[in-house]
Amino acid sequence: MTEIDRMLAANADWARRFPGSRPVAPARKVAVIACMDSRMPLFQLLGLEVGDAHVIRNAGGIITEDTLRSLTISQHLLGTRETVLVHHTDCGMQTTDDRGLADVVEQATGHRPPWAGRTFTDLDADVRHSLAVLRSTPYLASHEARGTVYDVTTGLLREVV
Numbered sequence: 001m002t003e004i005d006r007m008l009a010a011n012a013d014w015a016r017r018f019p020g021s022r023p024v025a026p027a028r029k030v031a032v033i034a035c036m037d038s039r040m041p042l043f044q045l046l047g048l049e050v051g052d053a054h055v056i057r058n059a060g061g062i063i064t065e066d067t068l069r070s071l072t073i074s075q076h077l078l079g080t081r082e083t084v085l086v087h088h089t090d091c092g093m094q095t096t097d098d099r100g101l102a103d104v105v106e107q108a109t110g111h112r113p114p115w116a117g118r119t120f121t122d123l124d125a126d127v128r129h130s131l132a133v134l135r136s137t138p139y140l141a142s143h144e145a146r147g148t149v150y151d152v153t154t155g156l157l158r159e160v161v
């Protein structure tokens, strides 16, 4: 059985327990920007229910042009007004640097990626940098944003102040 087959089977079970449709605009008017890490079940660890929040994820939970595209749509079209950043301990982005990542890709494929990996070493510094980028983005409807680091060994979220 492939992973997708397992997921399709699991989905049939989900559909039997389906809580019902929700409005497209997130009920709690919040957007979460987080790393794609598999150990962060964001709805559970943040106390969110289906329909409560947008979740924008990528490697590192960094602020990219596409993160800002999604957040802009989240705010202007779908009414979110608070943004929460979630980085986490033991992040894969801390295991190499941009050159090392590009080297790995090039050695495996013969092609050097045209984009920077945007790796980082200091979690808190990257959260602060991300907050600064959000706050200086002029086309957002709300600049209300706070940043956190999730500890993957304890399940605790720590706010970066």
Ligand SMILES: [Zn+2]
Pocket: 035, 036, 037, 059, 060, 061, 088, 090, 091, 092, 093
């Ligand atoms: Zn990560």
